[in-house]
Amino acid sequence: MAVIDESSTLIRDIQLPRRPSNAAELEYVDHVGLKEWTEVEDLAMSRGEVGVPDDIDSEYNILGFKFAFSWATLWAYAGPGWLMSIAFVDPGNLESDLQAGAYGGYQLIWVLLGATIMGFFLQVLSARLGVVTGKNLAEMCHLMxxxxxxxxxxxxxxxxxxxxxxxxxxxxxxxxxxxxxxxxxxxxxxxxxxxxxxx
Missing domain, CATH: 1.10.287 (Helix Hairpins)
Incomplete structure (x- = not known):
C-alpha cells in the first residue's frame, strides 16, 4: 500500500488525510506513529468503506469511531452519478442511436456493446479517482x-x-x-x- 508523502508532486495540490483529533486517535498515533495513521486513513479512503453504527468492528475501525449513515452523504455521492447517466443517455444520443438502428439494423450492435463497456470502465475509474483525490480526470492529467x-x-x-x-x-x-x-x-x-x- 502506498503511504502518502507530503513532498510528492502528486499530493502537492491534493488534500491530505486529516490529523488525529480525539484521545483514542492520539493514543493510537502515539503507539504506532503518524506514518501508520496515514496508511490507515489512506486505506479507508481508497476502499470507500462507510460503516453504520450497528456494524461490528472491522479492520479499518481500529481507531474507536464509526461513520453514521446519512442521506445527505448518500446524495452527495449519488448526485454526480445521476448527472453522468443523463449525459450518457441524453435525447441527442438516443435519437442518433435510433437512426443508426433504423438504418443498419443489428449490424452495428458490436460497436454499441464495445462503447458501452469502455464507457463504463472509464466512468467507474474516473469516479474512484475523484472520490480518493478530490480532483477530476482532467486535473489529474494536468498534474501527472x-x-x-x-x-x-x-x-x-x-x-x-x-x-x-x-x-x-x-x-x-x-x-x-x-x-x-x-x-x-x-x-x-x-x-x-x-x-x-x-x-
Whole structure:
C-alpha cells in the first residue's frame, strides 16, 4: 500500500488525510506513529468503506469511531452519478442511436456493446479517482503528465466533444429547414448562436 508523502508532486495540490483529533486517535498515533495513521486513513479512503453504527468492528475501525449513515452523504455521492447517466443517455444520443438502428439494423450492435463497456470502465475509474483525490480526470492529467501530453489529451477530448455534438447541431438545422425552409448552414449558425448564448 502506498503511504502518502507530503513532498510528492502528486499530493502537492491534493488534500491530505486529516490529523488525529480525539484521545483514542492520539493514543493510537502515539503507539504506532503518524506514518501508520496515514496508511490507515489512506486505506479507508481508497476502499470507500462507510460503516453504520450497528456494524461490528472491522479492520479499518481500529481507531474507536464509526461513520453514521446519512442521506445527505448518500446524495452527495449519488448526485454526480445521476448527472453522468443523463449525459450518457441524453435525447441527442438516443435519437442518433435510433437512426443508426433504423438504418443498419443489428449490424452495428458490436460497436454499441464495445462503447458501452469502455464507457463504463472509464466512468467507474474516473469516479474512484475523484472520490480518493478530490480532483477530476482532467486535473489529474494536468498534474501527472508533461505539458505536451496534456495538450494532446485536451485536443483529443475536444475532437470527441465536437464529434458527439455535431449530430445534434445538424438535427437542429434540419428541423429549422423543415419548419422554416432555411438553408442548412443558416440553421447551423442559429443553433451555434443559441448554444453559446446560454453559456
Amino acid at each position: 503528465y508533461p505539458r505536451w501530453t496534456s495538450r494532446v489529451l485536451w485536443f483529443m477530448a475536444e475532437v470527441a466533444i465536437v464529434g458527439s455534438d455535431i449530430q445534434e447541431v445538424l438535427g437542429s438545422a434540419i428541423a429549422l429547414q423543415i419548419l422554416f425552409k432555411l438553408p442548412l448552414w443558416i440553421g447551423c449558425l442559429i443553433t451555434a448562436v443559441d448554444t453559446y448564448g446560454h453559456i
